[in-house]
Amino acid sequence: xxxxxxxxxxxxxxxxxxxxxxxxxxxxxxxxxxxxxxxxxxxxxxxxxxxxxxxxxxxxxxxxxxxxxxxxxxxxxxxxxxxxxxxxxxxxxxxxxxxxxxxxxxxxxxxxxxxxxxxxxxxxxxxxxxxxxxxxxxxxxxxxxxxxxxxxxxxxxxxxxxxxxxxxxxxxxxxxxxxxxxxxxxxxxxxxxxxxxxxxxxxxxxxxxxxxxxxxxxxxxxxxxxxxxxxxxxxxxxxxxxxxxxxxxxxxxxxxxxxxxxxxxxxxxxxxxxxxxxxxxxxxxxxxxxxxxxxxxxxxxxxxxxxxxxxxxxxxxxxxxxxxxxxxxxxxxxxxxxxxxxxxxxxxxxxxxxxxxxxxxxxxxxxxxxxxxxxxxxxxxxxxxxxxxxxxxxxxxxxxxxxxxxxxxxxxxxxxxxxxxx
Numbered sequence: 336x337x338x339x340x341x342x343x344x345x346x347x348x349x350x351x352x353x354x355x356x357x358x359x360x361x362x363x364x365x366x367x368x369x370x371x372x373x374x375x376x377x378x379x380x381x382x383x384x385x386x387x388x389x390x391x392x393x394x395x396x397x398x399x400x401x402x403x404x405x406x407x408x409x410x411x412x413x414x415x416x417x418x419x420x421x422x423x424x425x426x427x428x429x430x431x432x433x434x435x436x437x438x439x440x441x442x443x444x445x446x447x448x449x450x451x452x453x454x455x456x457x458x459x460x461x462x463x464x465x466x467x468x469x470x471x472x473x474x475x476x477x478x479x480x481x482x483x484x485x486x487x488x489x490x491x492x493x494x495x496x497x498x499x500x501x502x503x504x505x506x507x508x509x510x511x512x513x514x515x516x517x518x519x520x521x522x523x524x525x526x527x528x529x530x531x532x533x534x535x536x537x538x539x540x541x542x543x544x545x546x547x548x549x550x551x552x553x554x555x556x557x558x559x560x561x562x563x564x565x566x567x568x569x570x571x572x573x574x575x576x577x578x579x580x581x582x583x584x585x586x587x588x589x590x591x592x593x594x595x596x597x598x599x600x601x602x603x604x605x606x607x608x609x610x611x612x613x614x615x616x617x618x619x620x621x622x623x624x625x626x627x628x629x630x631x632x633x634x635x636x637x638x639x640x641x642x643x644x645x646x647x648x649x650x651x652x653x654x655x656x657x658x659x660x661x662x663x664x665x666x667x668x669x670x671x672x673x674x675x676x677x678x679x680x681x682x683x684x685x686x687x688x689x690x691x692x693x694x695x696x697x698x699x700x701x702x703x704x705x706x707x708x709x710x711x712x713x714x715x716x717x718x719x720x721x722x723x724x725x726x727x728x729x730x731x732x733x734x735x736x737x738x739x740x741x742x743x744x745x746x747x748x749x750x751x752x753x754x755x756x757x
Contacts, residue, residue: 340691342509343509362380362436365524407515413512417512417754421515447469488724488732493544545719551697554700554719557631559629568581568586570619570620583618583623591616609637648662720746
């Protein structure tokens, strides 16, 4: 056990930052409006590179399937019967901000200054507004140039898994069981595991590398539903519309205006509080659709929030007896804590690995979801480990080289601790 641990602690040569800098320059933005899978073909451009790099490391079964998933296996190098562990990250970046022509910059030896990004000096990463920057003194901070997101969500995780794979293949003295690697598309639009083949993957437990602050590991997410509200109005030529036209578009505006102002919205909630959030509207006089996302850490409260929304809709619609509406609820994902609490050893190993890296472990819940949320309920219990990125989905996104290196070491320790305990 001691030799395994010391070998990992002695590793000083990392390639994670160099890999990350290459990966973020490949546009992999997903598209919510697309009906294909993956939603954008360009996501495969990075996945193909990852497959080749894995093959070059000597991982012989690395391949890209027709759905855009990368699967690979690092063989066991121990005689022990060790649970098969999967490490997973997603290759796509958020549709919320451009991922085209990303130009990563390294701000070496950060000393607490505000970071003004050169291609748009109005984009300033301010020390006072990013509390985690206080932990980055002396680190090398990587940002984009001011016109795009960076892509740390989740190319930091991808680069960390790739560098850990390189180290494990080069250091057979680090004992571990069979390790599976999974890179997914379309996580940012909630479709990341729609076509994953868990039987082919063959893992017992997993860890997504998709978290934020160094030292954190997350075992709780929102539970999530989507609601599609379709309003059917009465369309009449506007020149002859008096007392006849009922605009579905205007009714939609009234419904949105009737939502709670001081609660149940993303902008008024924090911690474990849930919300009702309209995140898309399209249509016209005859028919208008509003897409809502419903979120809460308590799964039972989703139905309460949906009832609240439906009551608001019914109250507004009662003023327009000639109009009608459809209210359709679709399950999106559930709080992975419901599954992970049944397998406490997964979190115990993760927390111990973070300690061995020299960080203080911090157990967190996410006001969001990960691939791990759905994977857990599909049969692969899967908490979320820090990848080091911050300010996701926008131009102020940043990540520390040193934090990514800590994440690589955390992966190595997770693999070795499972072997030790078997």
